[in-house]
Amino acid sequence: MRYHHVDVFTDRPYGGNSLAVFPEADSLTGAQMRAITQELRHFESVFLVRDDSPGRPRPRRARRARVFDLTGELDFAGHPLIGAAAVLHELHGSADHETWTLRLPDRPVDVTTERRGPGRYASLLDQGAAAFLDRPDPDGLAALFALEPGDLDPSLPAEVISTGLRYLVLPVRGDALARARVAQPLDAPLARLGAEFAYLLDAAAMEGRHWSNDGLLEDVATGSGAGCAAACLRGHGRIGSGERSLLRQGRFTGRPSVMTVSADGHGRDIRSVRVGGGVALVGEGRLRELPPP
Missing domain, CATH: 3.10.310.10 (Diaminopimelate Epimerase; Chain A, domain 1)
Structure with missing residues (x-):
């Protein structure tokens, strides 16, 4: 084989x-x-x-x-x-x-x-199309990643989005992405939100992070999560419709990676999400x- x-x-x-x-x-x-x-x-x-x-x-x-x-x-x-x-x-x-x-x-x-x-x-x-499933209350979400409420990006809400897998997309700001870690097993708290995984997004720096739900393994570059991040960014007008943007991940694993992301549509009507590299x-x-x- x-x-x-x-x-x-x-x-x-x-x-x-x-x-x-x-x-x-x-x-x-x-x-x-x-x-x-x-x-x-x-x-x-x-x-x-x-x-x-x-x-x-x-x-x-x-x-x-x-x-x-x-x-x-x-x-x-x-x-x-x-x-x-x-x-x-x-x-x-x-x-x-x-x-x-x-x-x-x-x-x-x-x-x-x-x-x-x-x-x-x-x-x-x-x-394919993105499904916007929920906009959860941000209370307690930062603590899941050993962060403070002030580390969340006030200009973007946390959202549960799916293009095939259900991600909690959690926008953060400043140096929060560098300080983040999984503070407790995520399976149960994510399930209560209707999510399977979590993707931390620094929209200003166009960089993300993702871990296994037990926090033991950090993913180098997450195509499914990047698709949900692209839907979030397009839904809030941070990238243009169909505009190709670069999203980075993997810096903290020692394997920097670059993903090309784009999304077509407006608001919560995102009809097509593309991820490449x-x-x-x-x-x-x-x-x-x-x-x-």
Whole structure:
């Protein structure tokens, strides 16, 4: 079973967010995919399965995608799909620009890719429409991240937004982003808000942070969270409709990353959110033995 090691949201290897892509995973079970992800210890791994259903796009341009993090399967993700499309372009693309349909358990998404040199690509994921689910009372939210109420950005509200995963987007200001940490397990307080994860956003600096809900692992660059941040920024007029802006993440992990974000629409009617970035192909590997099915 061959796989590709890629770095996403960077223009060079050994930067950005690392990822394992399995382009021919038809024979694997979900339990095997989870075990392999835990073995390789990337933040996430993505497994591609051929999609030959009648009436769908040509199989060469379409795959079913299953994404796993260290705890289980995800309904949606950003950087795995962006990295997977670049690997498909490397293996099967004949033109400098290609479009790939990746079918997640609940819906398909399109990713466009551009070849920029040997082992270098740019990918752009269309996450679809954003859903603004709630605007929670800010009382107590700052304390979840060892911050004070005055560290919250008074010009932007906290919002629960989804483009596939439900994020509490929490705008902060000043040096709060640098001081933030997960002060207590987030699963229960986020669930009470109707959220699954949290994304801290410094809108003035265009920089974000995201951790696993237990606070033990900080994500280098979070494509799904960046999409929700883009919807928040567009919804409050901080970026223009369709305007591509740069959102940074990963500075505090030692792997600075840059994501391109944009959103179309006005107010809470955000019809399309796009997140993209560079992809560097780092290496290839082969599993000599598979875990039990």
